[in-house]
Amino acid sequence: MFDSDHISQAVAWRHDLHRHPELGFQETRTSAMIAELLTGWGWQVHRGLAQTGVVATLGAGGPVVGLRADIDALPIEEATGLDYASVHPGKMHACGHDGHTAMLLLAARQIAAEGVQNGTVRLIFQPAEENDGGARVMIEDGLFREFPCDSVFGIHNWPGLAPGRLVARDDKMMAAFAIFEITVEGKGGHAAMPEQSDGVVAAAARIAAAAQELPARRLSPLDPGVISVTQIHTGSAWNVCPDQAAIRGTARWFSPEAGDILETRLGELVQGVAASQGCRATMDYQRRYPATTNSPAQAALARRIGEEMGLELPQAEPSMASEDFAFMLNECPGAYIWLGAAREGANPGLHSALFDFNDDVLPVGAEYWVRLVRQALA
Structure with missing residues (x-):
């Protein structure tokens, strides 16, 4: 679905975001980069919800599907030693939000190239997921009032799952x-x-x-x-x-x-x-x-797309970790999805000072987003 040049560019975006992490409600450089790229591909871009949030729209009429990526980093001193390690002391992308952003941007480029004929796509780049409830603030600032959605989806890389696996439960995902x-x-x-x-x-x-x-x-x-x-x-x-x-x-x-x-x-x-x-x-x-709880119909759609891509769908228990995408799911039917992202050998978990997003799953997640848009608007 993606040529090698586009994948390489997505990896470069991810590494650039990793090198320049920004904490919740401070993601000014990150949101500016997102807005510039999306505008160049023809998306209608709105900035300012929850201070640094970005919402982009393509298409017209219904149905309307929303795709969300979180963009903030964590107050952690990075210990990876990577050549693209954080240049900001005490801040790092230790949860893969840099990867989520690059993944959705890669998908956005492809969606724009294909065009949206039978509805509307909204991309939601959300600040301050870590502790500060950026999703709640975006909603309070008018997210679904100004940019209504019929369904909304979020993906999180999951180092506890091997690449090629996907989980979308019918009910509780996160505590x-x-x-x-x-x-x-x-x-x-x-x-x-x-x-x-x-x-x-x-x-x-x-x-x-x-x-x-x-x-x-x-x-x-x-x-x-x-x-x-x-x-x-x-x-x-x-x-x-x-x-x-x-x-x-x-x-x-x-x-x-x-x-x-x-x-x-x-x-x-x-x-x-x-x-x-x-x-x-x-x-x-x-x-x-609140608890992150999927809507059964949207979770079923999420699994069906995974099956069509040849991804395994293991049975998995919900996690006692938490996620502010829960606020969006309380407002709009949707599903939160875990995408397998484990690394071979040493595989640091989320929020580790040694964590680094697995770039191999960038095209997998982006293809998943593109397929989801096609089916949700079919």
């Missing part, structure tokens, strides 16, 4: 998630006389341990949930009992009932443990993304 920060406060003092202090460190340690056990005791084994404590900050000296501790982490779940239980029970646990040590505690609990 909902929240972040929390718990502050424990009490009287500090000399470490040699702990009876004269409150048990701030003891309370923090017990909260951290008990919180991670909470899903197993409060949720049905058939209704998954996870609480992970990822940070504990307290103390400044060997011989001082501190007067404050901070505990941070994340919660994951699928059903709304499980989400409510985790939040409620964690709050009760925090207050009870803190009180048992003579301390006070507060909790800031923020629900960030």
